Amino acid sequence: MSGTYTLFGRKGCGSAIVAAALKLTRLPYHYQEVDEADCPEYDRLLKLNPLGQVPVLLLPDGTVMTETAAILVLLHLRWPLAGLIPSSEGGHLPVFLRWIMVINAQIYPSFTYGDQPEKWLPGVDNPKVLTDTTDGLRKKLWLQIEAAADANGPWFFGATFCALDIYIAVMHHWRPGPVWFAEYAPRLEAIAKNVARHPRLETLFREQFS
């Protein structure tokens, strides 16, 4: 499909996952940074996604997409050569589907609720307890993903790169953070470093996480 995509994002956020996927697919895109709530770009973002969340991807035909995983599936279908999703031949696909759903349905929302606990527990004396419990759940989930990752790398599936590697590389910068990953999830930490060194992604990762 021809035409330019527009990605609405914020430095260091989940939009970096979509930006990395776009770079691998080589689909042409324009990046719109939305770094604060009080700016015209944020008003435009709110019109596209009333939740005000990034990433939002505006397709060349004007269709609005939210939800990182849904966007990656679409990009994969439009540019399968990027290898974002493992082939249905071989055993990787079911494992990929399991962990990509755990990341999107459990790990990602743990930030939605844990980052602004007072929003979800109005009037409660100690809303930070929600941050602590969701941080704990997230560590438990990352440890499961660590145990499932190939011990020798360089990617989650050994020699086979896929979008899980991109998620790991971006999210390892988020709580509990790189120091925790280095100590408790060294396979995931190694994957994150390898993705950040990928020739097509290294500039993006430097820009997003420096």
Ligand SMILES: N[C@@H](CCC(=O)N[C@@H](CS)C(=O)NCC(=O)O)C(=O)O
């Ligand atoms: N389910 C969404 C979650 C997106 C999301 O939570 N994005 C964060 C940035 S990484 C955000 O915009 N948070 C602000 C908010 O939730 O108000 C997705 O998969 O893309």
